[in-house]
Amino acid sequence: MEYKIIEDGNQIILKDMRNFNPKHIFECGQAFRWTLEDDSSYTTIAYGKVLNVKREDRDIVLSNTNLDDFNNIWYDYLDLARDYDEIKRELSKDEILKEAIKFGEGIRVLNQEPFETLISFIISANNQIPRIKRSIELIAKHYGEKIEGTDHYSFPTPETLSKAKAGDLKEICRVGFRGERIVETSKIIARGDLDLNKIFHLSRLEGKDLLMTLPGVGPKVSDCILLFAFKKADAFPVDVWVKRVMEHFYLKEETNVKLIGKYGAKLFGSLAGFAQQYLFYYARELGIGK
Numbered sequence: 001m002e003y004k005i006i007e008d009g010n011q012i013i014l015k016d017m018r019n020f021n022p023k024h025i026f027e028c029g030q031a032f033r034w035t036l037e038d039d040s041s042y043t044t045i046a047y048g049k050v051l052n053v054k055r056e057d058r059d060i061v062l063s064n065t066n067l068d069d070f071n072n073i074w075y076d077y078l079d080l081a082r083d084y085d086e087i088k089r090e091l092s093k094d095e096i097l098k099e100a101i102k103f104g105e106g107i108r109v110l111n112q113e114p115f116e117t118l119i120s121f122i123i124s125a126n127n128q129i130p131r132i133k134r135s136i137e138l139i140a141k142h143y144g145e146k147i148e149g150t151d152h153y154s155f156p157t158p159e160t161l162s163k164a165k166a167g168d169l170k171e172i173c174r175v176g177f178r179g180e181r182i183v184e185t186s187k188i189i190a191r192g193d194l195d196l197n198k199i200f201h202l203s204r205l206e207g208k209d210l211l212m213t214l215p216g217v218g219p220k221v222s223d224c225i226l227l228f229a230f231k232k233a234d235a236f237p238v239d240v241w242v243k244r245v246m247e248h249f250y251l252k253e254e255t256n257v258k259l260i261g262k263y264g265a266k267l268f269g270s271l272a273g274f275a276q277q278y279l280f281y282y283a284r285e286l287g288i289g290k
Contacts, residue, residue: 012070014060019084021106022053028281030228032133047073048154079108096249100282114196116155117229122216138173161186181216204232227273236264236272244289245279
């Protein structure tokens, strides 16, 4: 994939950028700390930084950043090293995915901060995206640190959240029954009983087993964390929309979520996570399988 990088004041411009649509990226269910500014502009918060991402014709404009932060944070966060043309060529051999890819052609899988992703997807269980976004923002506001020069807050550390009261998380941050799970998981990470960075060096199944020892982390949540924070592209999270689209197009019958996960992981192999994102966005936006 060829594109030119230009630094212009507090902006980085990616010229002639293909396979990159901010709407597809931020609204495909993988991240929660984003705000829609207008039809083509999104502000996101990650790694203690605030970034605006906008599409202008054939270019992507990244505002409130510089070349150092682009190289050290945003290049990896936005998955710019990956060849999405090749991913699309391979997955488009499947006729259903070919149509899904046309619909969500600008999706990229973000590489997010592990602890924030872990807590975010614990909150996501049996929840809706607007509520998830609100809870995460409230957690950042009450327990994180204000990001210099902005009205935004960084996500708190495990040490900080380990000292939070579950009742406060329930009442103030609106996380419901997940409050105890968030505190207990944060304590485990803060004590060093589970080293999240270790998961980068494990297989998907090994990482899944390790994550599922944490309170509030089940099969779907663990696969989301593995895909969106640990670069396990062979993970295939199954939520209600993926269940519907897989049953509608592939399985043709009501099927257990666990079996769908195994089927999807086997069918799409090392690209299962990308297939999942295209299928999720396709199914949810078009209401497939309702």
